[in-house]
Amino acid sequence: MAETQMLNYVSAIGAAINEEMRRDERVAMWGEDLVSMQGAYGENPGMFKEFGDRIKDTPIVEQAILGTGMGAALAGIRPIVWLMTAGFLTIAFEGLFMEVGGLRQEYGYAGPMPLVVYCRSGIGGGFGAHHCASTESLFMHSPGLKIVMPSTAYDAKGLMKTAIRDDEPVIYVGYGALYFGAKEPIPTEEYLIPFGKADIKREGKDITIVCYSGMVRKALAAAEELNKEGISVEVVDLRTLVPMDVAAIVKSVEKTGRLLIAHEAMKRAGAAGEIAFRVTEAAPDLVKSLKTPIKRLAAQNLAIPRSISLDAQLLPQVEDVIAIVKTMGFD
Amino acid sequence: MAIPKEKLLEMYRNLITARLLGDKLAEIFTTGVAGRTGLHRGTGEEAFPIAIQANLRKDDYLKLTFRMDFTLFAKGLLLRDVIGAEIFRDSSQFGGPRYRFFDPDNGLLAHTGAGGEEPPIYLGAAVAIMYKKTDQVCVCVMGDGFANRGPMHEAMVMSAAWNLPIVWVIHNNQYAMGTSVKKSYKIDDLADRAKAYGFPGETVDGNDVIASYEVMKKYIDRARNGGGPSLVVGETYRLMAHFMGDPQIYRPKGEAEEWWKKDSIPRYQKTLMDMGILTVEDIDKFQREIEAEIEEAATAALALPQASYENHLKTAIDEI
Numbered sequence: 279m280a281e282t283q284m285l286n287y288v289s290a291i292g293a294a295i296n297e298e299m300r301r302d303e304r305v306a307m308w309g310e311d312l313v314s315m316q317g318a319y320g321e322n323p324g325m326f327k328e329f330g331d332r333i334k335d336t337p338i339v340e341q342a343i344l345g346t347g348m349g350a351a352l353a354g355i356r357p358i359v360w361l362m363t364a365g366f367l368t369i370a371f372e373g374l375f376m377e378v379g380g381l382r383q384e385y386g387y388a389g390p391m392p393l394v395v396y397c398r399s400g401i402g403g404g405f406g407a408h409h410c411a412s413t414e415s416l417f418m419h420s421p422g423l424k425i426v427m428p429s430t431a432y433d434a435k436g437l438m439k440t441a442i443r444d445d446e447p448v449i450y451v452g453y454g455a456l457y458f459g460a461k462e463p464i465p466t467e468e469y470l471i472p473f474g475k476a477d478i479k480r481e482g483k484d485i486t487i488v489c490y491s492g493m494v495r496k497a498l499a500a501a502e503e504l505n506k507e508g509i510s511v512e513v514v515d516l517r518t519l520v521p522m523d524v525a526a527i528v529k530s531v532e533k534t535g536r537l538l539i540a541h542e543a544m545k546r547a548g549a550a551g552e553i554a555f556r557v558t559e560a561a562p563d564l565v566k567s568l569k570t571p572i573k574r575l576a577a578q579n580l581a582i583p584r585s586i587s588l589d590a591q592l593l594p595q596v597e598d599v600i601a602i603v604k605t606m607g608f609d
Numbered sequence: 610m611a612i613p614k615e616k617l618l619e620m621y622r623n624l625i626t627a628r629l630l631g632d633k634l635a636e637i638f639t640t641g642v643a644g645r646t647g648l649h650r651g652t653g654e655e656a657f658p659i660a661i662q663a664n665l666r667k668d669d670y671l672k673l674t675f676r677m678d679f680t681l682f683a684k685g686l687l688l689r690d691v692i693g694a695e696i697f698r699d700s701s702q703f704g705g706p707r708y709r710f711f712d713p714d715n716g717l718l719a720h721t722g723a724g725g726e727e728p729p730i731y732l733g734a735a736v737a738i739m740y741k742k743t744d745q746v747c748v749c750v751m752g753d754g755f756a757n758r759g760p761m762h763e764a765m766v767m768s769a770a771w772n773l774p775i776v777w778v779i780h781n782n783q784y785a786m787g788t789s790v791k792k793s794y795k796i797d798d799l800a801d802r803a804k805a806y807g808f809p810g811e812t813v814d815g816n817d818v819i820a821s822y823e824v825m826k827k828y829i830d831r832a833r834n835g836g837g838p839s840l841v842v843g844e845t846y847r848l849m850a851h852f853m854g855d856p857q858i859y860r861p862k863g864e865a866e867e868w869w870k871k872d873s874i875p876r877y878q879k880t881l882m883d884m885g886i887l888t889v890e891d892i893d894k895f896q897r898e899i900e901a902e903i904e905e906a907a908t909a910a911l912a913l914p915q916a917s918y919e920n921h922l923k924t925a926i927d928e929i
């Protein structure tokens with residue numbers, strides 16, 4: 279067994295950034311309060327000291343943070359820009375969606391633009407949409423943005439390293455509630471996790487739940503409960519939404535005959551619709567022969583309230599996963 | 610023109626109320642009944658927003674920094690509703706604001722989670738005032754941090770071009786989260802920025818109640834009388850952590866202590882006593898009265914309803 283060290287999600291991300299900055303001196307990072315406060319909520323604890331000016335605090339200028347990331351990436355730097363929350367990505371929406379996500383393509387330029395846009399979603403606590411909302415499906419619609427949403431410390435590290443080495447723009451969204459969660463054994467030896475490779479987080483034979491980011495934990499908890507009732511759940515963690523590992527979903531559903539797609543983003547035009555259609559296109563006969571139609575579980579199409587009492591009510595919870603699975607032909 | 614005695618005493622009471630209310634809110638948050646932790650405390654920065662509001666009517670539009678919203682009782686909100694809004698209670702059915710101070714009918718267009726998006730929205734209120742030809746004004750206060758964002762720049766450009774009835778304010782408490790103004794601004798006097806937009810700018814000691822009142826009065830009257838936009842900078846200091854629980858690794862030792870020496874309360878007490886309109890007995894009496902008011906308001910606030918899911922459902926525009 280290879281050697282491991284115990285790291286939580288946040289330290290795993292930090293370790294990835296550290297290693298990559300040591301490995302390649304073109305990697306640099308900037309954003310708000312990265313150094314002064316080690317991130318807005320301490321998401322980037324004390325791991326950057328050795329890099330001096332390669333990690334810099336900016337004023338509160340999100341559009342400039344994002345835009346400079348793109349410009350620097352075209353001019354020989356490999357920037358990681360810290361945008362704090364997935365909600366704040368929308369402040370820099372034009373820049374991210376149209377410029378970072380499309381300008382290269384407008385010119386037919388497939389050359390390098392190695393930019394990592396780093397933020398976190400899923401903060402909760404009555405802070406409202408900007409701090410809690412999942413915005414990934416907005417950016418899935420852009421032609422040139424890869425989207426990474428890890429659900430474990432192990433994945434967070436390996437995917438961050440891949441993101442930094444990728445020559446194309448990547449949005450990397452950490453999940454707030456995981457940052458200071460339990461430590462996991464992480465190999466001390468270097469590893470990278472390729473984009474577009476889903477991970478089976480739990481094997482099962484009766485139903486496939488496709489999910490990513492914070493929803494994976496909830497799906498696993500639901501699977502544990504459902505197992506007691508004799509329903510065997512397979513949990514497929516997509517890890518990256520773009521590129522998407524449709525083959526892994528198809529393979530799992532060939533075994534289980536049932537597909538539920540779950541995410542914390544709102545339902546309307548959420549990733550689930552896209553996932554279901556990709557599966558249908560890739561394996562029309564499989565979809566025709568399913569034991570029950572594909573279902574999705576997502577946040578309601580309402581703004582996340584600036585009120586703590588309603589947060590949980592609008593977002594899908596473990597009980598909701600259990601309840602919807604039970605409607606999928608198990609009687 | 611001398612400030613009427615009633616106004617001076619009203620500001621005194623409001624200042625003390627704000628100080629005691631800040632402590633009360635911290636206590637409520639610590640005991641967990643607020644439903645969350647991490648209150649952004651504004652203790653030590655109360656004088657400037659109190660002086661601003663002493664110049665406003667209830668039907669004027671006002672945006673304060675999220676940290677100073679708890680002083681909105683000075684604009685006519687009930688103390689109960691202010692506490693309620695801070696702790697996610699909803700007093701809209703009683704004529705108060707919704708949680709987190711959303712109350713368009715009383716000039717509060719709310720702050721968003723993305724700080725710094727508000728200036729154009731508040732400028733929109735000034736546009737409405739222009740069309741409706743009323744004598745209302747709009748005061749939009751941004752922190753030194755969010756004042757650096759793009760929306761404020763565009764809104765200031767447009768306010769000048771249209772000569773709109775708005776006073777832009779920067780509440781400079783020297784910090785934006787962990788970032789000192791020294792790092793984010795390369796000018797000493799933030800009011801210099803006004804020059805670039807072609808309207809007047811002035812900086813005032815935000816811990817000096819009377820000076821702040823007078824400067825704000827000048828520019829609010831000016832806006833009300835068709836004189837157009839201006840920029841006022843109030844200098845103060847964020848004595849508290851960014852949020853309760855922030856370890857404040859960025860703050861130099863001794864800096865806060867120096868600013869405590871400039872605290873507005875003892876200074877204002879001395880001024881009023883020198884003017885002969887406040888006595889030691891008054892100070893005690895006000896303190897006791899206000900403490901009792903706050904206790905009563907806090908009890909009432911905790912009894913206010915939480916956000917209702919039914920109200921949220923009404924906001925849906927299609928299937929949820």
Ligand SMILES: Cc1ncc(C[n+]2csc(CCOP(=O)(O)OP(=O)(O)O)c2C)c(N)n1
Nearest residue numbers: 674676722723724752753754755784785786
């Ligand atoms: C658009 C946006 N960027 C970043 C944040 C995170 N944030 C919350 S408060 C804050 C600092 C605000 O500083 P300032 O405007 O000076 O207000 P103060 O906290 O000093 O009252 C930041 C950066 C945010 N809420 N919104």
Ligand SMILES: [Mg+2]
Nearest residue numbers: 752753784785
């Ligand atoms: Mg500030």
